[in-house]
Amino acid sequence: MMRTKIIIGALLVLLTMMFSSSVNGAVNVSLDAKKATMNSQMIETALQKAKSSKSASEKIVTLPKGVFLLAKTVVVPAGVTLRGANVNAMPILRIQQNEEIPVIKMGSDTKLENVVLDGQSTVGYVNQKHNGVEMVGASANQRVRNVQIVNSQVRNFGGNGIYMKYTDRVSISGTTTSQMVVSKIGYAGIIGYSANNTKIQRVTVRDIGVAGQKLAYNIALSEYFNSKLTSQMQAKMNPRSDGALIESSNILNNAVWEGIDTHHGKNIVVRNNVILNVRNAIAIVSITLKGDMGTVSPPQNIVIQNNRINKEADYVRLKLTKSERYKTVRGIVVAGAKLKKSRDAVYATGIQILNNQVENVQTLGVYSGGITILNSFGAVIFGNKVQLETSGRTNYNGIALIINNKRFLIRGNYIGKITMPTTGVIVFRGSQNNGEWNNAKWSRVTGYRSTLMKNYRDVKLLPNGSLNLKGAKLITQIADPNGVVVRNTNKYVFQK
Numbered sequence: 001m002m003r004t005k006i007i008i009g010a011l012l013v014l015l016t017m018m019f020s021s022s023v024n025g026a027v028n029v030s031l032d033a034k035k036a037t038m039n040s041q042m043i044e045t046a047l048q049k050a051k052s053s054k055s056a057s058e059k060i061v062t063l064p065k066g067v068f069l070l071a072k073t074v075v076v077p078a079g080v081t082l083r084g085a086n087v088n089a090m091p092i093l094r095i096q097q098n099e100e101i102p103v104i105k106m107g108s109d110t111k112l113e114n115v116v117l118d119g120q121s122t123v124g125y126v127n128q129k130h131n132g133v134e135m136v137g138a139s140a141n142q143r144v145r146n147v148q149i150v151n152s153q154v155r156n157f158g159g160n161g162i163y164m165k166y167t168d169r170v171s172i173s174g175t176t177t178s179q180m181v182v183s184k185i186g187y188a189g190i191i192g193y194s195a196n197n198t199k200i201q202r203v204t205v206r207d208i209g210v211a212g213q214k215l216a217y218n219i220a221l222s223e224y225f226n227s228k229l230t231s232q233m234q235a236k237m238n239p240r241s242d243g244a245l246i247e248s249s250n251i252l253n254n255a256v257w258e259g260i261d262t263h264h265g266k267n268i269v270v271r272n273n274v275i276l277n278v279r280n281a282i283a284i285v286s287i288t289l290k291g292d293m294g295t296v297s298p299p300q301n302i303v304i305q306n307n308r309i310n311k312e313a314d315y316v317r318l319k320l321t322k323s324e325r326y327k328t329v330r331g332i333v334v335a336g337a338k339l340k341k342s343r344d345a346v347y348a349t350g351i352q353i354l355n356n357q358v359e360n361v362q363t364l365g366v367y368s369g370g371i372t373i374l375n376s377f378g379a380v381i382f383g384n385k386v387q388l389e390t391s392g393r394t395n396y397n398g399i400a401l402i403i404n405n406k407r408f409l410i411r412g413n414y415i416g417k418i419t420m421p422t423t424g425v426i427v428f429r430g431s432q433n434n435g436e437w438n439n440a441k442w443s444r445v446t447g448y449r450s451t452l453m454k455n456y457r458d459v460k461l462l463p464n465g466s467l468n469l470k471g472a473k474l475i476t477q478i479a480d481p482n483g484v485v486v487r488n489t490n491k492y493v494f495q496k
Helices: 029-052 231-237 312-318
Strands: 002-008 011-017 060-063 066-070 074-076 081-084 091-095 104-106 110-113 116-118 133-136 144-150 153-157 160-173 181-185 188-196 198-201 204-208 217-222 242-247 250-263 266-271 274-285 300-305 330-335 348-354 371-374 380-382 394-401 409-411 418-428 451-453 477-479 485-487
Touching (some): 029 060, 029 066, 029 074, 104 110, 104 144, 153 160, 160 181, 181 188, 188 204, 188 242, 266 274, 274 312, 300 330, 348 371
Parallel strands (some): 060 081, 074 104, 091 116, 104 133, 110 144, 133 160, 181 204, 198 242, 204 250, 242 266, 250 274, 266 300, 274 330, 330 371, 371 394, 380 409, 394 418, 409 451
Antiparallel strands (some): 002 011, 002 060, 477 485
16 A cells, blocks of 8 residues: 655645556556556546636645556646656656557646656557647637646657647747657657647657658647638638747657658747757648649748757767668758649748758758758748768758749858769759749749859868868859759849
8 A cells, every 4th residue: 555645735635546566567457447547536636626726826736756557538627737746756647558548638728747658659550549648629719728848758659749739829848858858659749730839948859650651750730631621711720830939959760751840830930959860850841732733831931040950969969879760861841832733833931041050861862952942932041051071971962942942042051062973062953943923934044033142062060060161162053954054153143
């Protein structure tokens, strides 16, 4: 017998629970079921008392250190905090033999702190119902709001670590990246659909995806897309995720798909993150239609700044090993929308790619590279460093403008050695890279009212991390597969 304390503000509740003598030993199923039911009832009672209290200090339920086997989902009601005593005394919550329900559901104005959620899955398959935390509003007009998840661990789930739908002002953060960790997840570490004003700060999201699957995300902000709805009804019922800060986090080990992703997101800042061993590091893209029909709904107002992709010093600092399994094939990708049947794009606008370092992107073909953009208008690519380290290699292209990029600014970027045949440092790899909104005029004229200046190639890093420009060259020619070679790109603005 063990006496366990649950603190609800100033109220101390003494409860008695039965535990088996060894957590790792042989378990009697009937005893486990009774224990799980008792734990669930005990926690539910404490949360409901906290909900009904009029005192703010009594709206906090504190669980002691220990393993809590549960019979059902813990529902944290509006206005209540569920927490462990501290980061060194974190309770572990597990659902008993049921991977069809989440461990925790959170209402508005709630907080989860210093708690471990363990899905107990080997993550050998994807099960979208098997989630750690769920926050789900009734509709886009009835959102779950003002939720905090702090200094907690979410691990071993076949679906999603943290799942959001119709939310507003959710904050997921750690005091340090080692204190807020989402790991060993089948589909997405943190995912939001129609999730507004989301903050993800100082979080480690690692070991994501199932081998053989096509999709997996460390962090993704998107929307549920229904092709049967008109665009007006889609925007009303399943609006884009609008407003997010993804900052100072570690995005690690995803051999399947994307590290930081948004489909059709708006007003999102991605900055100061470390990304290692991720197949597609950062993807800012549109909604892909079924049946290879193209894409719709481009991203808008996205800042990608001061991120580090596959930097050698970060591998050393985080004690992470490089592996062929975790080969990165795309660094930073931004893609507006274009239907296959249409000549014209719907552009990604307000795009800024600033001061990132991109290393070791072993792209699989000429239509990708360290930084890749397509179907964009007014994109700014400034101050980035691509493949300056000698410990890896980037294939084919440093910066690739694929198709339908208009009136862009590419300035002050530093690019090292790019390998593989038919390589380009900065290169046009598709048609319609002209300044006009309507492509019907100059399908083969490149670069009208676009600016490329003060970009350098053959740049190296000094041991102290500063740039070595000895032997570096200004980039003064950019090849265009239409047969036009753009010249004099230093301090140059293209005209008709």
